[in-house]
Structure formats: C-alpha cells, structure tokens
Amino acid sequence: MSTTWFITGTSSGFGRLLTEQLLERGDRVAATLRRPEALDDLTGYGDRLWVRQLDVTDTDRVRAVVDEAFAELGTIDVIVNNAGYGVFASVEEATDEQVRAVVETNLLGSIHVVRAALPHLRAQGSGRILQVSTAGGQTTYPNFAYYHASKWGIEGFCQTVAAEVRPFGIHLTIVEPGATPTGFGTGLATAPAMPEYDATPAGDTRRALASGAFALPNDPAKIARAMVELVDSGETPLRLPLGQDTYDDVRADLRARLAEHEAHERVARSVAAG
Template sequence: MKVWFITGASRGFGALMTKEALAAGDAVVATARNPRAVIEQIGDNPNLLAVALDLTNEAQAKEAAAKAIERFGRIDVLVNNAGYGLLGAVEEATAEEIEKLYATNVFGVLKVTRAVLPYMRRQRSGHVLNFSSIGGYFGYPGWGVYGSTKFAVEGLSESLSAELEPFGIKVTIIEPGFFRTDFLADNSLSVSAAAIPDYIGTPAGNMRDFGAVEEVL
C-alpha cells in the first residue's frame, strides 16, 4: 500500500487522483482549505485522511505532513496539484494579483515540498509529482503571469530531480493540456480586474473574452 499526499484534493485532478488511489487500495492524505469538502466529494474511507491546508501557510504545511506520518507512517507520493489561473495581459495584472498567484502556485509548492521531503529522505524513497501545464513550456497571450508560475515549477522540478536522485526520490512534471475540469470556474480562475481598452481585439484581449465566455458556459 502506497501513501499519497495530494494537495487541492477536493475537486478537479486532485479529487480524481484521490478516488483512483483509494480504489487501488492505497492510502491518501487529501488536503484542501476545507477538509469537509474532501469528505463530501470523496466520501468516508478508512484509508482517507482529510487535512486542512492553506498552501501559503508554511507551518500548516509542516503540520499536515506530520499528521500524515502520524497516521500512516510514511509518504510515498507527493502530488502538488493545487493552484489557480490568472487571465489577462501581463500589463493588466496588478502587483497584488501577481504576488497572490505566486504565493500559491510557486511558493505553495515549495512550502509543501519542503515539508514532505525530510520524511522521504529518511525513507530513501518517494515520488514527487508536480502539476505544471502546457503553459509551463510555451507562452500564450493572456496567460503570461500564470504561465510564468508554471515555468517556475518546471525549473524547480528539474533541479529537484537531480538533487533528490541520490536519495531514491523521483520527480515528475505533469503538463496537462485542455481537460474538462472546473479550471475556468471562479474558484480556480481569477481574471485581472484591470482591462486596458487598447488590448481589445488583440490576442490577449480575445483570450480574456474567450475565458469569460467559457466561464459562463
């Protein structure tokens, strides 16, 4: 039985991976801001531990990892899945929007990874799965700031892979394309509040309009 530690487990890929791991007989530490949402989505299971985790809170990340060890004794697979998107031209994004996005998509990944790695090193085994995106290796208009967070995840992951190999720990980057999840819902996607008229009709402006239509649909 493997023990999975999955962030953003209350919906989307996180919920799906949690269900599949449990169905395979594995144990899952499923984290979300609201752990009750995990139970509502997944249901009760003796191999499921739902834990509250705000990715921007380093102390909470360490506490969640400690709870996983206390319950199951080890962590075999870490899935850094939680994150959200920001739609808008780079110029339209405010400093606050950019900092908030990086706090979750980049610094959150770092905080959780750094909280889990000491246990994996002690085991001399483990696998880290970092969710990036097709936007992590190719820039798209309207997704510049979001894509930059995924470029950061790519660089961190490649370095981690080399650093952790001596300890028997593997690192894999997952780069999803277009999947029918709730990524365009308002709890997964933020749209820059500032809309500069000059961008109307440009690739960035058209992408903003496309995203708004998809969100409504």
C-alpha cells in the same frame, strides 16, 4: 500492495479525481485542501482517507501537516503537488494582490511542500513527487503571463530538485496536462479589461474563453488515471506531457526556441574569454 499518497488541492479537479480513483482501488490518501468539508461525501472509506485543512501559502501550516501525515501514516509513497491558482488578465490588468497570490500558491506553495517532504522521503530512502504543472510550464498563451511565471518557475525548481534527490532514491516528475474541463477555467481570477488590449492577442484569447471557443480537448479522469499509471509503471521521466495540445504546443515551442538558439551560435561563441 496499497500505496499511500499525499495530495494537495483535493477539493476539485485533478486532486479530487486522483483521490476518488485511488480510494476506489484500495490505496490510502492524505488529502489536503482549504475546505475539508468538500470531501465529506468520501467518509465511507474509513481510515484510508486522511483529511487535513491546508492552504499551501501558509508555510508553517505546510510543515506541520506534512510532518503530521508522515508521523501518523508512516511511509508516504507519493507526494502530489496539485494545489493551484490562476489569473486570467493581461500584464497591465492584473492587480498586485492577484500577482502575489498566483506566485505564492503555484510557486512558493509547491516549493514549501517539497521542502517539507524531502527530509521524510530521504529518511525512508524512497518516494515519488508528482508536480502538477501545465503545457504553460514550457510554452505561453496570451493573458496567462503570471500563471506562466509561476509554472515556468516551478519547472525550473523541480528540474533542479530531481537531480539533487535522485541519489536518495527519490524521483520527481513534472506532469503537464493540457487544457482540460476541470472547473479551473471558471475559477480563474480576472480583472477589468483595458480597451487598449482589445485588438491584441490578449483580447482574442479573452473572447475565445468567454464564447466557449477556447478548446478543452482533454478528459480529466484520463489525465488522473495516467498519473496513477505512471507511478504503477515504475517509470520516472522528468516530464510527462498529457494531452495532444500539450504535446503539439510544447513541441512547436521547443523547436522554435532551438532554431533561434542555433541562429545565434556565432555571436554566442564570439564572447568567449581570450
């Protein structure tokens, strides 16, 4: 039996790979992207590919496209929130416009898609939401503060939503890919470097990215396949780490946070009322 998927950000990266893999195996895909012509080479799949223009920062358009997809396709089994925007700059270097864009795309855009889809998923009594996050949704790297702000934010939102909608037969998984050569890095928004940060971790990360020393150890096609296999398996974890770097970095960060948390147990308990 074929599955119907609604995917944002399908022009490149994981969104494009998911679209190709799903169509190849016989599924239906509602593919949304800012430039629909980017999928012109996939028209051979006929009515199994449903394409609409969508910028997730346009709230009214998000609602209209999601409503149209459910009206025309009927049951949609999986919503994939994949559209993203990245800013590579220290906190002081980024412009106001860049800060606004990353939050409006990665955080608010994803929220709008979930909000638009939930009434339909509740009505059909089933559905999966895959929220594409990153290792940077639980740990951090220099020069990615605003990207982290959006991803930590969407992970908190999604963890809450997952608990709220499970009684309706809807399951949400946060997918956390590690560093992967999807073209995302070359599309990062940047800002003029401030010399004050040259001898800091921000400067080190900037040089590593520029020189190619910033490791991209994961296979994007395998990550897309793992997302499909998760849905096929019926398993519904809250989070799915994908990549050795994700697994190692997030585990180290969680352990450090837990150790620090436990180190303050006495003072935490000391402020109890009474």
